[in-house]
Amino acid sequence: KLNKLTKSNIKASVLNVITPTKATFDGMNVSCYKSDILAVNGFDERMQYGGEDREVGERMMNNGVKFLQIRYSAICVHLHHDRPYKNTEAEVLNQQIRATTKREKAKWTVFGINKN
DSSP: OGGGGOSOHHHHHHHHHHOSSOOOOOTTSOOOOHHHHHHTTSSOTTOOSSSHHHHHHHHHHHTTOOOOOOTTTSOOOOOOOOOTTOOHHHHHHHHHHHHHHHHHTOOOOTTSSOOO
């Protein structure tokens, strides 16, 4: 964990390449081109807390977007906070939506930005 705060760009680049984690689209520290998120119609608005970032990222990957691993190049600090909005019913729905996205290799949601 101490390697995550290195000053060395070379060391960070090497660690980004050899890390066993995959480059994914998780809400904790991500960015993307506006055109890439519009191409998949943004977030699926049926989803509540828990996985909505992963699901839109999966659609972007299905649409050909390649994510970069910058785990050791960008500092991410997460402060603990309660999640009173987290609930089992929403989690089950979110898992069903993500499973459908994976199974169908979906690139678009009709429940996103464009409602036409």
